[in-house]
Amino acid sequence: xxxxxxxxxxxxxxxxxxxxxxxxxxxxxxxxxxxxxxxxxxxxxxxxxxxxxxxxxxxxxxxxxxxxxxxxxxxxxxxxxxxxxxxxxxxxxxxxxxxxxxxxxxxxxxxxxxxxxxxxxxxxxxxxxxxxxxxxxxxxxxxxxxxxxxxxxxxxxxxxxxxxxxxxxxxxxxxxxxxxxxxxxxxxxxxxxxxxxxxxxxxxxxxxxxxxxxxxxxxxxxxxxxxxxxxxxxxxx
Numbered sequence: 001x002x003x004x005x006x007x008x009x010x011x012x013x014x015x016x017x018x019x020x021x022x023x024x025x026x027x028x029x030x031x032x033x034x035x036x037x038x039x040x041x042x043x044x045x046x047x048x049x050x051x052x053x054x055x056x057x058x059x060x061x062x063x064x065x066x067x068x069x070x071x072x073x074x075x076x077x078x079x080x081x082x083x084x085x086x087x088x089x090x091x092x093x094x095x096x097x098x099x100x101x102x103x104x105x106x107x108x109x110x111x112x113x114x115x116x117x118x119x120x121x122x123x124x125x126x127x128x129x130x131x132x133x134x135x136x137x138x139x140x141x142x143x144x145x146x147x148x149x150x151x152x153x154x155x156x157x158x159x160x161x162x163x164x165x166x167x168x169x170x171x172x173x174x175x176x177x178x179x180x181x182x183x184x185x186x187x188x189x190x191x192x193x194x195x196x197x198x199x200x201x202x203x204x205x206x207x208x209x210x211x212x213x214x215x216x217x218x219x220x221x222x223x224x225x226x227x228x229x230x231x232x233x234x235x236x237x
Contacts, residue, residue: 035063035103040133043119045111047073047096051138055101064104065130067111067121072096072158076148080190082165083146083172084197089165093158111137147186177201183211183236188223195230205235 042058044051047068055064075092082089096106107130109123114137118129142148146168149161172178172194180191183206191204204211204227211223211234227234 035060039063041065041131042134042136043067043130043132044136044138045114045119046136046138046140047106048076048138048140050140051136052100054136054138055104059101059103062134064101065107065132066096066101066104067107067109067119067130068096069108069110070096070156070158070161071108072161073100074148074161076143079147079165080186080193083169083190084193085169085173086193086197089162089169093161095158111139143186147190173198175200177203180204182206183208183213183234185212185215188212188227191227191232192230195227195232201233202231203233203235207237209236 040062042055042062042064044055044064044066045068047055047066047070051066051068052073055066058064072093073096075094078087078092079089081087082092094100096108098104098106107121107123107128109121109128111119112122112127113120114135118131119135121128121130146165149164178194178200180187180194180202181204183204187204187206188211191202194200195202210220211227212220224234
């Protein structure tokens with residue numbers, strides 16, 4: 001029989017040792033014991049970095065349900081490498097299942113409402129309710145396509161996302177000139193990747209007076225030097 005975990009306190013989720021990386025094997029998960037049948041139920045809305053980390057920390061001590069409209073986890077910070085054809089996009093999209101958080105239950109659907117005890121989730125079967133003792137909302141952020149797309153829940157499958165990334169990669173691969181709008185970290189990384197991956201003209205335009213305005217001066221200067229060396233034209237306010 002699986003070892004029994006202590007019932008958690010009624011007011012707070014106890015802390016747990018953290019592991020580096022969300023894709024660690026089950027053998028290295030920090031909590032391997034099965035939760036008691038009467039353990040408190042944690043519902044996490046959102047299955048990106050924060051949501052999966054919370055679910056992983058609680059798995060084994062609480063019953064855990066993760067709600068997300070996608071059927072995959074995407075390592076978005078490296079997506080620019082797929083757009084530049086330096087990496088296979090499939091390596092960045094992991095199926096959203098128990099291999100990421102052993103013991104957790106995954107519900108594919110969009111959370112459309114919540115009250116003090118239940119979350120309403122729109123799935124392909126209709127709107128369902130999921131009762132909870134603890135609720136964590138970790139819906140994340142959004143970027144313009146193709147970095148991260150806002151699409152209908154029914155369309156957020158791994159196969160369709162890979163097809164859209166491949167389409168964007170093909171479009172960029174055949175372009176003679178590319179304009180990247182935005183001088184933050186994402187814009188700088190995309191511009192550098194595209195300038196490195198093919199014989200094309202790349203221009204980065206930003207409304208700010210400098211690149212990476214939220215970062216230290218040394219980092220801003222290094223980014224400008226690196227982009228200039230790659231032949232990227234930079235347009236500031």
